Amino acid sequence: MTTLHLIDSANAPALGDVRAAGEGDCIYIRPDATSRKDFPKYWEAVGVALGRGALVCVMNREES
Secondary structure: OOOEEEEOOOOOOOHHHHHHOOOOOEEEEOHHHHHOOOHHHHHHHHHHHHHOOOEEEEOOOOOO
16 A cells, blocks of 8 residues: 655654655655754655655655
């Protein structure tokens, strides 16, 4: 089953959920996510998920 995680300035899944993501899961990071005070923790968790096989998309100009 595919799980979609979206990280932006106002919303984000639990850090543990991001860290546990793996093959078949997708994580989308919107540009405004970098304004979060906890963004470095999310960035680290995304790296773990990437290593576990999750698809990570850092959005740039995509529509909401």
